[in-house]
Amino acid sequence: MTFLKRYLIPRLFQYFLVIWLGITVVFLIPRLTPNDPVMRMIGEMRGRGSTLEPGAMDGIIRDLTQMYGLEGSWLDQYWAFWVRLAHGDFGVSFFQFPTPVNKLIATAIPWTLALLLTTTAISWIVGNIIGGLAGYYSRKGWSRTLDAIAMVIRPLPYYIFAFSLLLLFAYVVRWFPITGGASLGAIPSLSWAYIKDVLWHSILPALSLIILGGAVNFQTMKLFVQNTNSESFVQYAKMGGVTEDRIVSKYVIRNAILPQITGLALSLGQIFSGALITEIVFSYPGLGMLLYRAIINGDYNLIMGITLLSIVGITTAILVVDLTYPFFDPRVRYN
Amino acid sequence: MKILRDLFRDYRFTFSFSVLVIIVALALLSFVSPYDPTLWNVVPKDMKPSVEHWLGTDSNGQDIFWQATFAVRNSLIISLIAGLVSRFIAILVGMVAGYKGGWVDRVMMFISDSLLVIPLFLIFVMLAMLVRQFLNLVVLGLMLAVFGWAWDARVIRSVILSLRERDFTNTAILSGTGTVKLVINEYMPFAMPLIFSNLINNIAWAIGLEITLAILGLVNLNIPTLGTMLNWALFYQSILLGRWWWILTPVILSLFLFIALYWLSTSISEYLDPRTRIQRVGA
Amino acid sequence: MNNKLTVLRTEQLKAFYVLDVQGTQKVAKAVNEVDLAIYENEIYGIAGESGCGKTTLLKALFNDIILPLRLIGGKIFYRIGWDEEIDVTTLSPEEKRKLRLEYISYIPQGSMSVLNPVLKLRETYEDFIASHVSGQSREEIFELAYKQILELGLPKNVLDVYPHQLSGGMRQRVTIALAALMKPRIMIGDEPTTALDVVVQRGVIQMLKDIQKNLKNTIILVTHDMGVHANVADRIGIMYAGKIVEEATTELIFGQPRHPYTQFLINSLPKFGDKNVRSSVPGSPPSLANLPSGCPFHPRCPHVKEICREQMPGFTQLDENHKVACWLVGEGNHG
Numbered sequence: 001m002t003f004l005k006r007y008l009i010p011r012l013f014q015y016f017l018v019i020w021l022g023i024t025v026v027f028l029i030p031r032l033t034p035n036d037p038v039m040r041m042i043g044e045m046r047g048r049g050s051t052l053e054p055g056a057m058d059g060i061i062r063d064l065t066q067m068y069g070l071e072g073s074w075l076d077q078y079w080a081f082w083v084r085l086a087h088g089d090f091g092v093s094f095f096q097f098p099t100p101v102n103k104l105i106a107t108a109i110p111w112t113l114a115l116l117l118t119t120t121a122i123s124w125i126v127g128n129i130i131g132g133l134a135g136y137y138s139r140k141g142w143s144r145t146l147d148a149i150a151m152v153i154r155p156l157p158y159y160i161f162a163f164s165l166l167l168l169f170a171y172v173v174r175w176f177p178i179t180g181g182a183s184l185g186a187i188p189s190l191s192w193a194y195i196k197d198v199l200w201h202s203i204l205p206a207l208s209l210i211i212l213g214g215a216v217n218f219q220t221m222k223l224f225v226q227n228t229n230s231e232s233f234v235q236y237a238k239m240g241g242v243t244e245d246r247i248v249s250k251y252v253i254r255n256a257i258l259p260q261i262t263g264l265a266l267s268l269g270q271i272f273s274g275a276l277i278t279e280i281v282f283s284y285p286g287l288g289m290l291l292y293r294a295i296i297n298g299d300y301n302l303i304m305g306i307t308l309l310s311i312v313g314i315t316t317a318i319l320v321v322d323l324t325y326p327f328f329d330p331r332v333r334y335n
Numbered sequence: 336m337k338i339l340r341d342l343f344r345d346y347r348f349t350f351s352f353s354v355l356v357i358i359v360a361l362a363l364l365s366f367v368s369p370y371d372p373t374l375w376n377v378v379p380k381d382m383k384p385s386v387e388h389w390l391g392t393d394s395n396g397q398d399i400f401w402q403a404t405f406a407v408r409n410s411l412i413i414s415l416i417a418g419l420v421s422r423f424i425a426i427l428v429g430m431v432a433g434y435k436g437g438w439v440d441r442v443m444m445f446i447s448d449s450l451l452v453i454p455l456f457l458i459f460v461m462l463a464m465l466v467r468q469f470l471n472l473v474v475l476g477l478m479l480a481v482f483g484w485a486w487d488a489r490v491i492r493s494v495i496l497s498l499r500e501r502d503f504t505n506t507a508i509l510s511g512t513g514t515v516k517l518v519i520n521e522y523m524p525f526a527m528p529l530i531f532s533n534l535i536n537n538i539a540w541a542i543g544l545e546i547t548l549a550i551l552g553l554v555n556l557n558i559p560t561l562g563t564m565l566n567w568a569l570f571y572q573s574i575l576l577g578r579w580w581w582i583l584t585p586v587i588l589s590l591f592l593f594i595a596l597y598w599l600s601t602s603i604s605e606y607l608d609p610r611t612r613i614q615r616v617g618a
Numbered sequence: 619m620n621n622k623l624t625v626l627r628t629e630q631l632k633a634f635y636v637l638d639v640q641g642t643q644k645v646a647k648a649v650n651e652v653d654l655a656i657y658e659n660e661i662y663g664i665a666g667e668s669g670c671g672k673t674t675l676l677k678a679l680f681n682d683i684i685l686p687l688r689l690i691g692g693k694i695f696y697r698i699g700w701d702e703e704i705d706v707t708t709l710s711p712e713e714k715r716k717l718r719l720e721y722i723s724y725i726p727q728g729s730m731s732v733l734n735p736v737l738k739l740r741e742t743y744e745d746f747i748a749s750h751v752s753g754q755s756r757e758e759i760f761e762l763a764y765k766q767i768l769e770l771g772l773p774k775n776v777l778d779v780y781p782h783q784l785s786g787g788m789r790q791r792v793t794i795a796l797a798a799l800m801k802p803r804i805m806i807g808d809e810p811t812t813a814l815d816v817v818v819q820r821g822v823i824q825m826l827k828d829i830q831k832n833l834k835n836t837i838i839l840v841t842h843d844m845g846v847h848a849n850v851a852d853r854i855g856i857m858y859a860g861k862i863v864e865e866a867t868t869e870l871i872f873g874q875p876r877h878p879y880t881q882f883l884i885n886s887l888p889k890f891g892d893k894n895v896r897s898s899v900p901g902s903p904p905s906l907a908n909l910p911s912g913c914p915f916h917p918r919c920p921h922v923k924e925i926c927r928e929q930m931p932g933f934t935q936l937d938e939n940h941k942v943a944c945w946l947v948g949e950g951n952h953g
Contacts, residue, residue: 018448022449025453029465158547232732236724237746239682250737251734255734291460292551303464307457329736331735
């Protein structure tokens with residue numbers, strides 16, 4: 001009961017407050033920026049050379065204003081905005097008019113989920129195992145070598161790293177296909193040939209995510225293990241002649257992995273926003289590619305939809321971490 | 336002097352320092368460039384590297400070497416504006432929140448927590464889409480600064496909180512030292528090394544975001560930066576057409592710049608952290 | 619000269635910290651030519667100011683010499699059977715591990731972090747026991763553990779909780795009980811009473827004494843607290859700057875201290891009914907990395923002579939149970 005009142009309810013309140021704030025920012029940005037998206041649209045249409053009757057122009061302006069949800073006072077707009085969101089409606093896409101944003105996102109999400117769930121899991125598991133070993137044997141040569149490699153990879157921004165991989169493997173040595181989620185003209189089916197084709201195309205984007213994510217996990221895990229290794233309870237177990245395998249698994253890893261569990265949840269929360277750049281570099285048909293097309297076509301509703309999805313994803317992940325962490329750490333559980 | 340000598344013992348610091356000196360020198364060279372970076376077709380197009388054009392020329396008819404000097408300079412200007420302004424906000428917020436406490440602290444930390452949670456990249460995309468034509472170096476730098484202070488404000492706040500508990504704070508207050516003076520004279524020296532290493536990280540973050548936004552065509556492509564250089568090289572299919580000198584220039588410059596900045600910040604913060612210092616000694 | 623059985627003996631033991639500080643090598647002479655002979659069925663106290671090397675000596679006696687601490691010279695003998703003395707510095711890591719807890723056990727300062735925070739005490743017990751015995755006898759030892767816990771007056775459910783749920787005194791008792799569990803011939807305590815308040819301290823001291831009386835084994839106790847030594851120890855070695863400077867029975871140390879440093883330590887103790895201000899040792903202990911020439915105590919010694927600055931005195935045997943290394947007392951015999 002006190003747990004509910006003193007912990008759960010404030011935490012849930014904070015959760016909704018952050019989402020509210022994020023969504024409000026998304027609402028405000030187009031309204032606070034110094035140009036009118038409708039007039040910009042019109043300008044771009046004119047720029048493309050379409051000529052319209054003045055009457056038809058007024059109609060388009062009215063339609064666009066309505067589509068952007070720009071009718072009435074800000075307060076009216078804000079209310080309408082929430083009503084639409086409450087119905088799960090992100091509006092319609094401009095560049096694939098009149099497909100609803102929801103539908104576009106729904107077709108892209110499986111690609112992103114498949115890529116990100118696998119790469120996040122692999123980079124977490126591999127990074128932590130190697131990082132843990134490297135931390136425990138931090139004086140060994142191979143540990144130092146791996147550390148040096150991670151020191152080079154870690155600082156690179158996604159774009160530069162992914163692009164360097166693409167240059168190297170798709171252009172210089174030509175081991176992997178350059179772009180796309182599957183070969184051009186391949187028909188989606190459950191056949192082995194199609195699945196193989198998809199996997200083949202996803203190797204490079206997956207590799208870029210695994211290496212970069214793995215390097216981060218490696219570095220943090222190595223540091224945690226090194227720090228845990230010098231804790232007095234580990235020293236004490238050694239003084240008590242506890243066998244090394246027990247010390248490694250139950251004393252060092254069990255304690256060092258705690259913050260990494262949080263890290264895993266956070267990176268799962270970034271599934272909708274973490275790989276946008278990777279997908280763009282490799283033309284992988286997930287949310288990132290969708291975002292890219294939205295940017296090129298000025299499709300504000302679509303970008304807003306992806307952004308809202310990301311906000312909810314990350315905040316929910318953090319909420320889940322906060323609520324489940326006591327199960328992993330008895331110190332938190334009993335306080 | 337001794338600090339510098341100690342730092343240079345770390346190969347990472349030596350490497351970063353040398354790379355950054357070269358990169359800054361490159362940026363300074365832009366002031367004596369024979370070409371105007373905004374003009375096209377000032378040199379023959381698509382020339383391979385030669386004595387005349389060290390890094391060749393691009394499809395816009397610009398000299399890549401001199402274009403790169405401007406690109407480095409502008410990327411550094413954007414990131415320095417972003418880094419310094421966001422540092423100012425972070426210090427202000429962190430110090431006020433840490434020192435005042437109470438509801439001021441709670442509100443400020445709620446805002447910074449929210450900033451940490453919101454996918455900033457997407458927010459930048461939305462902003463940049465709407466204000467693209469106003470995006471000069473300063474505006475872009477300020478935009479990154481406005482959103483880039485949250486983490487460091489938290490760090491500074493926690494430093495202040497721990498310092499506030501120490502004896503010298505009470506001594507200073509009892510002897511009538513004013514708040515501002517206390518914060519500047521007593522607290523800043525403690526927070527300074529941390530702020531500096533965060534500044535470097537923030538600069539790297541800003542350069543990276545600029546590149547990403549530029550690739551997506553969300554900045555003013557007529558201002559040469561590392562990002563817009565890449566964008567043009569991609570736009571003209573320089574890879575497919577085998578113009579490696581064009582695409583490789585910004586890519587290699589960025590690789591070295593990011594590694595140098597990261598190594599600089601880790602070598603400095605490791606030097607400052609007594610725990611790792613002991614570890615290093617013990618090794 | 620003495621017919622008591624020596625259970626632990628060192629010969630000219632030298633253990634230094636060799637540190638590489640920014641390219642220059644620094645050597646801290648923490649244990650410097652120490653000869654000890656510790657008997658069966660006694661409590662041996664090692665006393666000295668902080669930074670005199672007593673914890674390092676303890677680690678060396680425990681045969682736990684790991685980098686940056688190095689064994690520079692000398693030998694450490696355990697009497698493992700009845701008549702064989704083994705130089706334990708030559709043992710393999712696995713042989714060293716097996717001796718711990720079974721033959722020689724360690725009592726840490728029971729701080730918060732000495733027990734694994736994510737394990738219930740039962741699991742810690744399980745790890746310590748299972749590392750030394752297997753199969754059927756493991757359960758017997760667990761039975762024994764429960765019996766011992768009741769005997770020692772610890773709460774019955776103490777094994778069902780996490781370390782942070784225990785008070786400091788209770789944690790300290792648990793570590794002592796664990797150290798005594800396998801009836802080791804030697805128990806080594808590193809300031810086990812220091813972190814506790816006086817009332818709890820008395821209980822812990824009594825517990826140590828009871829266990830020793832019961833097991834008839836040897837306890838080596840390191841603490842700077844002369845009051846604790848007076849209460850517990852049978853014999854005391856006074857340590858200064860990496861060397862034992864005086865060794866005698868507790869009675870002789872407190873009754874007829876001969877080394878000026880011992881005299882200072884004794885005089886700094888409050889005595890019942892004495893209202894004089896207590897004097898402490900003037901000056902501060904030397905850095906182990908930069909020892910003064912000759913007798914390391916000479917800069918603080920009120921009776922300093924010319925020879926004290928030049929040469930370290932050897933031991934003068936005043937009595938069967940009393941030896942001192944001081945020029946004021948005698949020439950000593952240089953070995």
